[in-house]
Amino acid sequence: MELVHRDGLARIGKFKTKHGVIETPTVLPVINPNKITITPEEMKSLGAQGIITNSYIIRRTDALREKALKDGVHSLVSFDGPIMTDSGTFQSYVYGDMEYDNRGIVDFQRKIGSDIITILDIFSKPDDTYGMARDAVDETYSRMREIEVGDGEIIAGPVQGSVYQDLREKAARLMSSSDAGYLPVGGVVPLLESYQYDKLVDIVLTARMNSDFSKPIHLFGGGHPMFLAISVLLGVDFFDSASYVKYARDGRMLYPDGTRDLVKLRTLPRWSPIYGKYTVKELLDAESEERTAALSRHNLAAIFMEINEIKERIFQNNLWQYAESRARSHPYLYRAFRRILERNGDLVGFEPLYRKASFHYYDSYSNSHPTLKRLSEFTERFLTENRKETVILPFGSRNPGKRDYGIIRDIYEKYDMNLLVPWCNTYVPIELEDTYPIEQIISSDITDERLHRNELLKVEKIIGKGWVFEKKEMKDHSDITEKSRNFNLEKIRAVADLQFGHSVGKALFPDGCRIITSRATGRLRNILLNDQILATMRAQDGFFTLTVAGAERIRDAVEYPGLRVSVTDDSAEYNSKGFNVFFKFITEYDRGIVASNETIVVDSKDNVVAVGRASVSGREIGDYRSGVAVKTHHSIKSIKDPSEE
């Protein structure tokens, strides 16, 4: 799997098969080789890049088997793109019989030329006992192990484990460590059918977090458009869908936000490929086969329209907002979304440092967004390390980001105390006023009194109740001429602490460094020490871009391998000229690297050769084998000044 774009756990990737490259996320429509309603070629024109069919059905049916063995599965279904074949596990779960064994089934899929071959896994139901589910995980793993995977062959090793998180984790780890190159999450159809999306959140997230990130995750049976955005947000790359035709047979139509009955419809939507070809009445009066085909077309179009939008949102860096809006289309989806919020602690590790899209704040639930969770953890630590008089500025007295360098700055410099700004029902240190997401926010300004009070109590608990002042009358300070500190210096140190870790700020920016502000905007711009630029504060997100000189100061202050990737010496030579760092040349790295944050590139002796931006988090770096890990922007042999970026 090669990464193209990433937004948290969601990603656009490229997955290579023998019959072509698939760009994910995508849905593989299910083809029943006995009854092809829509040809795969037509599916392609509706957006499908590959299809999935069932090797068990092909093998059981004499005519299909003979043709598939003779001409191959691609010829059987008349499709020259990537074909995944399933093994019959699901049929054995539904009908209870299975006359073939694992090796035989895999071998058959090989003989018919399948691009993605599925082993015969053991389907665990959500209501299976723990013991049953555990045995199924173990047995599925040993079936994976008994398959010898050939060069270039892709074997799907399903992750089972029912609703037991520790078993899902175990299954994900075992399958990742095996030769399976593709990881479907199995046993979830009963949950999808009963709308238990919240349980799916746990299952998918646990599977994704504990799997090898270079291997795609597939959600077996999860092709309904309404659940796609949430699933992709949690890291699903592939889906399959038989629903497009099953629903069509029942006169049901898929929409991005749910399902509608043809009989209850007034008009067809304009985006549908059957709009203008039929009226609702004509469809109702049509022969059932014609109606099924038309509705199947519509349903596939709905699926791929949603996939298209999801990909666009990944690219725009605002899939979260999209999933949040989708979550409002059904109470069960909303329940799932709330479950995602509860698991924000797991998501923080994959959260990028900043996004190019502004942050949408709706109400107190937005405070659980992983970005705000990270910020609130920072604030807690900031206060713990600065336990002194703390003044909470009146709401609106100073909008973070608004440059009223007047009385407040004056007070800040004369009195050594914390100034906190009320922001989104919580409090943030004033030093972070320009930094993402504090300034880059679009807020409803909806106040939640309870949350606000709780946040205040949290501050009081850290600082000590008598030391926190709300709406404090500022003493007359005009007689004080001594400044105890410099606002800009404290500000750049606080931002550096947030960006690089606590106490890095002081090491990176010592007393005596020079801060240059933009003449046009008054914003902080370059930070210099002895006429050398250490870092540049970016106008758009308020974080720093480092130079090699800045990176060296961090390297000296942070224990190896903190904030860095160590590369082979050949790669170091190449990166020192300004070329990007590829995953495959990284020898050691910090597991705490934050995606899109500045990352220091060092050689085997910890010499800084370059600095750049991490394309993924430290949790993922070790898994990828192809693609760019760090996009370098400054290096020891480059001549370009990074402040000119």
Ligand code: GUN
């Ligand atoms: N189709 C739907 N669910 C499953 C599953 O758990 N395993 C396999 N192999 N196919 C499926």
